[in-house]
Amino acid sequence: MNAPQKPASRAPLLSLDAAMAELLARVHALESVETVATFDADGRVLAEDLVSALQVPPNDNSSMDGYALRASDVTAPGVVLRVSQRIAAGHAGHALEAGTCARIFTGAPMPDGADAVVMQEDTIEVGGDIHGVHIQAVPDAGQWVRRAGEDVTRGAVVLSRGHRLSPASLGLAASLGQARLSVMARPRVALFSTGDELVMPGDVPPESMKPGAIYNSNRFFLRALLRRMGCEVSDLGIVPDQRDATLAALKTAADHHDLILTSGGVSVGEEDHIKPSVQQLGSLDLWQIGMKPGKPFAYGTVRRDAGECHFIGLPGNPVSSFVTFLLLVRPFLLRLQGVPIDSARALPVATRLPAHFSVERADRRREFLRVRRNAAGGLDLFPNQSSGVLTSAVWGDGLVDNPAGTTIAHGDLVSYLSFAELLA
Template sequence: MSQGPGLGTAGAAGRGLMAVEDALQRLLAAAEPLTEQETVATEAAVGRVLARDVVAALDVPGFDNSQMDGYAVRCAEVAAALAAGQALPVALRVAAGQAAGELPPGAVARVFTGAPLPVGADAVVMQEEATPVADATAADRAPASLGWVRFASVPAPGQWVRRRGEDVRAETIVLSAGRRLTAADAGLAASIGCATLPVRRRLRVALASTGDELIQPGELPPERLPPGAIYNSNRFFLEPLLRRLECEVTVLPRVADTREATEAAIAQAALAHDVIITTGGVSVGEADHVRPVVRALGGLDLWQIAMKPGKPFAHGWIERARLGGSGRCHVIGLPGNPVSSFVTYALLARPFLLRLAGAAVEPTLPPAWPMVAHFDWPQADRRREFLRVRCNSVGGLDVFPNQSSSVLTSVAWADGLVDKPAGTTIAHGDVVRYLPLSALLD
């Protein structure tokens, strides 16, 4: 990756735009986490934010047990029997869920996966490495048994044994408060006996699309669209992305491009929601009313980010006291162009929402993967660019040829973004910073 002539990251800052990392840190600093919590069934807690530490009340496993179907043995006795060419008697049969008892001297126990290890045993030999013997010789005779078995080698102490507490120790923190719970977390919680988990309540988010040109899919067929009209695509990716964060989403009717309609929609939504997310109306046109309304009803914290796509991103708040309520409602203004809306949601709005919901969020973008560009991008922009790319079959990255902020096809096609610093170009073979969409959205 090479530097363009006379361009650098300072160029964007000099034009009054805020750097992406600065915007993210500022957003997260403004996101005071919710304090309300509720208790939900463990299986229903996936995707929610844990409100309190989960501490184990027991060891997991709670006893030494077998990792394999086979035989629980004393290693020294196997060594002695092998040296003498003798079989060993099977004195016990222990399945998972049964009490094991004590292993008699000079004998082995038939055990199955998950079965408790009999007292005295110090290893397990898997059944594939043992040979049952139908008739024992006189030298093999021993007290009553469940058969006989020969071994070809001596196991090491602890072989195929799960030790008590090797997964979880009692009185340790298993899951920390602020963690956004995964399916594996739910299983882990269940393994220590948690039928329910304490979680933060869901964020209440209002989603507002602004613009006289917007038509709801299904409202009119394509052949009947008025001149200048477009279908509202932003709502159809933002709503499921918000629900993926376990937000309670209210989709507002389309907001007309007037100051009065914008103020009425925002004021009403502010009284019942934690966050209002708008698309469109945050640029500098005469029909862009979101910013002046937010300023009038509360305050504007940031606007215009040194990134492409997504420059006209805004964050502010509504003071509910001005509307007869109490507290604040945050407002996130996403750009109207769908690619800009998608990218700024992934890089900025999503971390903000997670922090507001109580999740522990680092004030940085996810770690980028170094990958090789299989394309040329000779244009050097004054802003930091996020190019839509896709991994190819030979381990490199292809770029979508049309990077316009209105071309939603580029996002549907891509599996990640190349984070291209301001003032740089890309030549085929350069190592670039790749951000997988899965890391940004999942």
């Protein structure tokens, strides 16, 4: 009599690092480019290098209100120099006569012959027949002088292709005379949730909710996160837990979008139709990651007439959905927009901070704990780390990245990732 067959062992879960590398290897920057006003380019990604046609500042200028002079004319405190001219910002003076100084204001160009500025606090005006000043401090050559080109030199690549523009970047571009910028097109993302239990806020008052029904919170924060990432979002609403409806939603979304992002329906339940539907319409290349929360994360593609559309399925539990977006979807979207990001730089550099809590039971998965910095310079742990408790993501200001199989004792240094950086 043959021995009973042992059930096949399940494949080990993919590590987060391996999933990140695989995910980023499968995405390439969009080819579409558009030109926008510099005023409207915050958060957009440059499509070409920005090369300076000028130097900044264009000439030597004063960084202080005071007096421009030759340093060699002041060998000791108390020297009196005649004020031969007055130079305001936006106006050019004439060559400085030997033994004189020029009244000068911040940003004004230095006159020929002057090599230093003495700030007005180190001078005393002289009355009488001569309009002059006592120089109370001996200057060094170059003192309080901004040199021409010290910020930007002509011909320099000031901002590189793939740079995600910030408010400071826009100011820098404007300082080079750029009224418009060439940027990558925004990713077009179709967003929908699955689940017969989901109800939209406003459709049903709390007192009338049916047993088992919940409000759709994921739709709100995912839509906001996508917009923060510079995406054009098509909100396709809630798709019922039916195979035909799921297939139809995926087909419709694939035709006109670069990415389909869903929440829910990627686990192994009988009513989880996303996974088999994506496999029917294309391919499912990543599924289940060794992280907590966020194990049911999925990536694949959906076929369309012209090529394929990326698909990412997030878990239905709100914290799982929120965390996997920050850790995996965010770098994917940056890469899609042309930011030269790889798996080694996909997450911000973690800060090592002391844990003012303990975790006595190690998890077999890499765990991301919701924490908050405290006044003592350590980290407090939200007491309920369930993936359904969205309060933890509001209370917390970051995550502890805790390796698999690791306990934490009070005072241990742990790796902290701030939400501010993950949302930047």
